[in-house]
Amino acid sequence: MTTSLPSSPLLGGLAPDAFMKRYWHKRPLLIRQAIPGFTAPLSRDALFALAAQDDVESRLVSFARKRWQLAHGPFDADDLPPLTRKQWTLLVQGVNLHAPAVDALMQQFRFIPDARLDDVMISYATDGGGVGPHLDSYDVFLLQAHGQRRWRIGPQRDTTWQEGVPLRILKHFDAEEEWVLAPGDMLYLPPGYAHDGVAVGECMTYSIGFRAPLEQEMLENFLYYLAENAADLPFARHFAGRYADPKQSAVKHPAALPDAMIDTLMSQLEKVRWGQKEVEDFLGRWLSEPKSHVFFDPPERPISVDKFAREAASRGVSLSPKTQLLYRRNRYYVNGEPLEVPASTRSTLRMLADHRKLNATECANFEQKDQEIVEILYDWYASGWLQLEPDSGPVRKLRAVRKKAG
Ligand code: SIN
Ligand code: CO
Numbered sequence: 220m221t222t223s224l225p226s227s228p229l230l231g232g233l234a235p236d237a238f239m240k241r242y243w244h245k246r247p248l249l250i251r252q253a254i255p256g257f258t259a260p261l262s263r264d265a266l267f268a269l270a271a272q273d274d275v276e277s278r279l280v281s282f283a284r285k286r287w288q289l290a291h292g293p294f295d296a297d298d299l300p301p302l303t304r305k306q307w308t309l310l311v312q313g314v315n316l317h318a319p320a321v322d323a324l325m326q327q328f329r330f331i332p333d334a335r336l337d338d339v340m341i342s343y344a345t346d347g348g349g350v351g352p353h354l355d356s357y358d359v360f361l362l363q364a365h366g367q368r369r370w371r372i373g374p375q376r377d378t379t380w381q382e383g384v385p386l387r388i389l390k391h392f393d394a395e396e397e398w399v400l401a402p403g404d405m406l407y408l409p410p411g412y413a414h415d416g417v418a419v420g421e422c423m424t425y426s427i428g429f430r431a432p433l434e435q436e437m438l439e440n441f442l443y444y445l446a447e448n449a450a451d452l453p454f455a456r457h458f459a460g461r462y463a464d465p466k467q468s469a470v471k472h473p474a475a476l477p478d479a480m481i482d483t484l485m486s487q488l489e490k491v492r493w494g495q496k497e498v499e500d501f502l503g504r505w506l507s508e509p510k511s512h513v514f515f516d517p518p519e520r521p522i523s524v525d526k527f528a529r530e531a532a533s534r535g536v537s538l539s540p541k542t543q544l545l546y547r548r549n550r551y552y553v554n555g556e557p558l559e560v561p562a563s564t565r566s567t568l569r570m571l572a573d574h575r576k577l578n579a580t581e582c583a584n585f586e587q588k589d590q591e592i593v594e595i596l597y598d599w600y601a602s603g604w605l606q607l608e609p610d611s612g613p614v615r616k617l618r619a620v621r622k623k624a625g
Contacts, residue, residue, distance in 0.1 A: 228383055229405075235330035243331075244358060247372055248407040249398055255269045257403035259364040259423055260320035266343055266423070269318075270311050274512050280350050280386060281307035287351065289385040301346075302421070308344040314425075315339040315540055316513065321425070322540035326575065328360065328427050333545060337430040344368075344418035352392035352415035354378065358429045360407050361414075363400035366422030370406055371397045375413035389413060414491050437576045444501040445493065452497065457490040503552030507543040515541060515603035524597045527607070532583035535608040536596060537576035542604045544572045554604060564592040576608070 226234040233241070242248045270277040270292050277292030281300060290298075292311075300307045309429075315322040315338055325339050337357070341364070342350075354375065361370070371394035381388045392413055399419060400406060408414055410431070416424065432440075449455055464479055516539075522530065529575035538544060544553045549566055553556040560568060567585055569576050585592045601607040 228255060229327055239330075240308070241533055242407060242409075244409050246397075246409060247412055249396075249400075250405045252403045253362065253405035254403045257362070257364065259425075260324065261341065262312065263365075263421075263423065265318070265341055266309070266311055266314070266341055267299065268293075270299075270309055271296070271313060272317075274514055275311040276512065278310045278447075279307065280348075281309065282347075283307075287384045287386060287388065291604045300483060302345060305345050306347040306349075307344050308348040308350060308418075310342045310350070312340045312341060312514075313338040313510070314341045315486070317540075319540065324362075325427060329431070333543070334502070335429050335431065335455070337428045340426040340428060342424045342426070344422055344424075346418055346420050348422075349415060349417040350380075350386060351384075351388035352413060353387050353389055354411050355408070355414045356410050357431055358407070358409055360405055360427040361400075361416065362405045362425040362427065363402055364404060364423045364425045365380065367399050367419040368403050368416045368422050368424055369399045369419055370414060372408065372412060372414045374466065378411075380411075386399075407430050421455070433483065440505050441498070441501050444496070444505070445491075446496075452493070454491045454493075457487050499547045500550070500557060503547055503550060504557055507545045507552040508555035509541060509543065513541050515539065517601060517603035521601045527597050527600055528582075528593045530607050531577075531579075531593075531596065533579055534579040534610055535576060535582055536571075536600070536605055537608055538605050539573065539603060542599075544568075544575075546572050553599070558595075560595065561591050563589055564595060567592050568595070570572050579608075 224235045226232055226237070229250070230238040231248065238248070240495075269275050271294060273293055275293065277294060277301065279288075279290045279292070279294060281288045282305075283306065294309070299309065315325045321339050321341070325336070328336060352371075371392075373393050373395040374519045375389060375392060377391050378575075381390050392415060394415065398404075398406070406414075445452070449458070461479065462483060464477070467477065467479065470477075520529075540555055543573065544551065546552065546569060549560075549565055550561075551560055551572070565591070567577065568580070570581065596605060600607070
């Protein structure tokens with residue numbers, strides 16, 4: 220689905236449509252002050268605290284005595300080199316899942332389908348820190364969040380990797396362009412475009428990253444889907460019986476596989492069919508599946524369904540940053556599960572999927588007339604997939620006072 224969204228500083232004054240046509244997946248773009256006056260929403264210490272958690276992926280890359288070193292987290296504060304040591308980088312993956320302000324930043328990139336958007340990785344580096352010249356398989360927006368970083372980029376043809384190093388670093392790298400980025404500046408790179416970012420003093424960089432599965436991986440996963448769901452798919456009727464061989468003759472070579480068995484399976488397999496419905500259903504389930512290290516935090520003492528409906532009508536609800544909610548036509552997929560929903564709930568679910576929240580008025584509307592949507596959302600609330608918006612105390616009190624007075 221395409222929409223004409225207005226132009227914004229985020230894309231250097233381009234409308235998302237123009238950016239997608241001219242740059243996306245094609246050529247780099249440097250955007251000075253993509254987010255004017257940007258200040259990092261997460262401090263260095265808050266990032267270090269995330270890197271100490273088991274459910275957060277982190278890596279430490281350092282360059283010392285002319286050697287690259289790589290270690291995998293979690294890292295306690297004393298596992299990290301001192302801040303006074305130069306040339307090290309801490310990379311923390313999926314920060315949007317843990318920091319609502321970083322999740323809000325990622326939402327600005329939803330002019331690209333959720334099926335392609337992956338996560339926000341944050342790197343912290345001391346002076347001279349970086350991960351070496353390399354190229355990535357995915358598109359990326361590199362937003363400078365704190366301090367400065369010098370980026371050198373080039374369309375590298377020779378992509379041999381250095382040997383004997385624990386990370387992928389290009390053997391040869393000829394930069395064509397070079398810039399120093401300051402907070403709020405952003406560099407977009409298409410897949411396969413070589414780059415090398417080196418911290419100029421202490422700095423933090425946010426990588427808004429995308430995912431693009433390998434075709435082989437898609438095929439394998441689709442075949443798993445067919446296998447798991449075979450019993451319910453229409454072609455299952457061709458596989459309802461048991462192999463029979465009334466025409467089998469006596470054999471001289473008992474170890475040889477019988478022709479009849481091979482021919483029977485060959486002709487049955489020709490009847491294995493799938494269509495767009497199965498492809499859509501597979502993609503919805505697969506792409507909405509949470510990553511293996513994602514754990515939800517259900518409320519310890521969930522409120523009752525009636526109280527939930529009342530609170531939603533006064534505060535609104537939002538999806539957990541960890542929830543993936545996708546749809547295709549009238550079918551919804553939430554965190555890997557397909558959802559059969561009554562027709563009455565579809566417009567609300569579509570709004571929630573696209574905006575990731577419903578405001579109080581939208582919730583007040585459904586509270587009165589639609590118990591089915593309340594039940595779905597309550598179920599998600601109790602699973603930690605969705606939460607009530609924070610209580611905006613004074614506004615609520617004002618409303619209550621007005622109600623009393625009027
Ligand atoms: C970094 O932030 O240090 C690395 C990001 C990248 O080069 O992809
Ligand atoms: Co990179």
